[in-house]
Amino acid sequence: QVQLQESGPGLVKPSETLSLTCSVSGDSIISTTYYWGWIRQPPGMGLEWIATVFYSGSSYYNPSLKSRLSISVDTSRNQFSLRLTSVTAADTAVYFCGRVDRRAYYFDHWGQGILVTVSS
């Protein structure tokens, strides 16, 4: 059974960079069947897709965030990571990582989520 676990700082200062890692267990990140992605949810609001990456490094970004985003994979550690630069209070959210089935483009497994607060 695949499991995903987000990790990273829970508090980031405005204008700094948010860095999160998703550790995958029970499945290899080197898979032709799956993408790996990030989604966020501001407090009391809906879900927003952030970015998705293939094990080869091919990546897809939300156009509204693309200029500040970077997503990467570390196949040796079976992890993938997210970097979001120049954060503001609007980036405060629960960040989820997930596995995406490439056969029909849906998130079939999710991490539990990590709350990241942007505040000085």
Place this chain on the structure above:
Amino acid sequence: DIQMTQSPSTLSASVGDRVTITCRANQSISSWLAWYQQKPGKAPKLLIYKASTLESGVPARFSGSGSGTGFTLTISSLQPDDFATYYCQLYDIYFGTWTFGRGTKVEMK
């Protein structure tokens, strides 16, 4: 990019009611649509993918239909465990982007 409209934003219903939630895209997305259920403090849970395929382990009272631009999630007989927020999610195959609907909160009448 493809715009999605999910309705209603809130739905009041009773146990046993038939519940319908709709998502409409402003251009065709074929059948690249999924539905999720989310409860407070939890990650979303996949219910339906490819518009109408029920995820393994999901009760048969959940069903999805539609293709192209209009999609529906139906709960045939609402159960106490079904009070939650539901999201649709589309995939834009031309731009390689995912979009979630704004969500529908199903609350007790």
